Amino acid sequence: MACTLFFNYGVSSRYCKALFGSFAAFLLSAMPVAAAGAPPPLKAGVVSGAEECGSCHKEVLGKWKDSMHAQAVTDPVFQAAYMQAFLDSDGKAKQICLECHAPVASINGDANLKETVTREGITCHFCHSITATHPNGKKRFDVKVGTLLAGPRGGGSTSYHTSTKSELHRSADLCAACHEYEANGVKIMGTWSEWKNSPQAAKGTVCQQCHMPLENSVNQKGERISVFSHSLAGGHSIVQLRKGVVVNIRNVERFNDRTVVDLEIENSGAGHSLPTGIPTRKLVLYVQVTGADNRSQKKSVIYEKVIFDRKGKELTRDSDIMQGLGAVIAKDNRIAAGEKRKEQVVFYGATPSEISVTAWVDYVYQPALLQNTEMRVEMTRTERSFGR
Ligand code: HEC
Ligand code: HEC
Ligand code: HEC
Ligand code: HEC
Ligand code: HEC
16 A cells, blocks of 8 residues: 555655565554554463464464474375374274364364364464473373463563463473373383483473574564574474484495495484384485495495384384374384494495495385375485595
8 A cells, every 4th residue: 555655656666665665664663562453362261373373473473384383283194194093993083183283172172173273283372371281191281271371481461461481381391292102001102201311301401492492583673582483393304304313434344255334323413212203204324335337235224113013013004003003112223312323234245446335314204195105305424435
């Protein structure tokens, strides 16, 4: 509208934008937070949608929208597994899955995910209303939905909500409610307990410090502020993944009939096992020996948690695993937080005099969608040459 106004006075569109920009900035600087279009007041027992919070907390809303928390229901990978689990269990899986992926459903009774706020997954008003958590308990969290919101600083009472300082929101116990999952005595996800045994936990570094770091932002008044990031980068973030692991070729010994490669793979940056989370995520270390003739041999080591059902069959589908159909953990060679693991890989057969050895680590996740889809991220790579 402002530009139409300027146009009438013959102001060029570029000039208009510049003018309008500063005009808007002037307006905003004079405005109290969200004076215009402030949402209706919060009501006890009613979970408000993220967009409402975003009318004042714009920067937080933007980051949260990118997070897997915002996509915990709409994520196609979840949807495919959820549908399968639902069909296989005659609907019984619904209650299991929604408790963590759509926790609002048990507050508004919307188990069929009809309301927008339920489909928002782990949404603002829900998370900031948690008063206590009980990992693996019958009820995972106590929630008091109202106008008093729990936050890290307890700063700021507005006409819209008051706030209280919450130690829980600065603690790993908040995350534990959903990131720790045991069924029939089988630990399906143990991110929280892995963290509790980590050197990071011993130093007091909690999940939030790595997954919700303070970032520079600008508030509605145009002031520079630091805000805890809500994007919660994890296994879907290439940047985050590359913080996790380092691989080194320590030694290569050459014999007439074989080449022996000694390596070390280190969980250098994660405050829990690598990988963590749902068991179908895998880490693969590849080692390749290439001769001057460009002929090469490749071998791999897989780091994973493998779960068997009661009949001793390996469970490979997220839908089966997350429903709790597992009976025993058959293998768990994931790399613990801070651990440096030594590996030896042997290549048989004569190799040419000059060789180069390359090692790299891929993060692999193959969820069952309609077509088999694979997610693969190279996390780190190293290469060395060796003569005889
Ligand atoms: C009318 C504007 C407005 C709306 C709407 C709003 N807030 Fe706030 N909120 C504020 C202001 C102002 C502060 C204090 C300054 C700050 O921390 O940015 C604040 C602070 C907070 C804090 C920090 C408390 C602390 O520990 O310092 C949290 C958490 C919070 N709001 C969550 C929410 C959630 C969740 C919603 C939606 C249900 C929401 N807010 C909606 C204005 C608003
Ligand atoms: C109400 C349950 C709940 C709570 C509380 C919760 N999460 Fe999550 N989180 C989830 C679910 C469910 C997903 C997966 C969503 C999907 O991919 O469908 C997830 C995803 C993530 C991811 C992304 C993983 C990836 O593969 O990209 C990270 C990182 C994460 N959460 C960290 C945290 C941290 C840190 C906290 C505590 C501050 C926390 N979560 C609290 C349920 C929760
Ligand atoms: C998984 C639970 C979770 C969800 C979902 C979530 N938050 Fe937060 N929020 C937190 C935690 C935990 C902190 C404190 C981080 C810390 O102390 O490191 C926080 C901090 C904040 C703060 C204080 C920021 C600061 O730097 O002082 C505001 C404001 C806030 N959240 C608003 C929101 C809004 C708005 C949404 C939705 C768009 C949202 N939160 C979604 C857990 C959550
Ligand atoms: C010292 C930093 C650090 C701490 C502390 C930490 N994480 Fe992570 N986290 C990472 C890094 C780096 C990755 C990416 C590498 C990887 O996939 O493990 C990651 C990945 C993840 C993933 C994605 C799953 C996966 O394996 O790809 C989830 C979920 C997660 N973290 C949740 C948590 C929770 C919950 C806590 C607290 C109980 C926590 N993290 C504590 C650094 C940390
Ligand atoms: C205890 C809480 C909890 C329960 C119960 C739960 N989930 Fe999850 N789910 C999570 C968390 C936390 C993550 C993210 C961990 C990670 O990234 O590895 C996740 C991730 C997933 C993912 C991976 C999504 C992606 O895009 O990477 C799928 C698929 C999934 N869950 C399916 C299900 C199904 C189906 C059910 C019900 C049978 C279920 N979950 C029950 C907490 C839970």
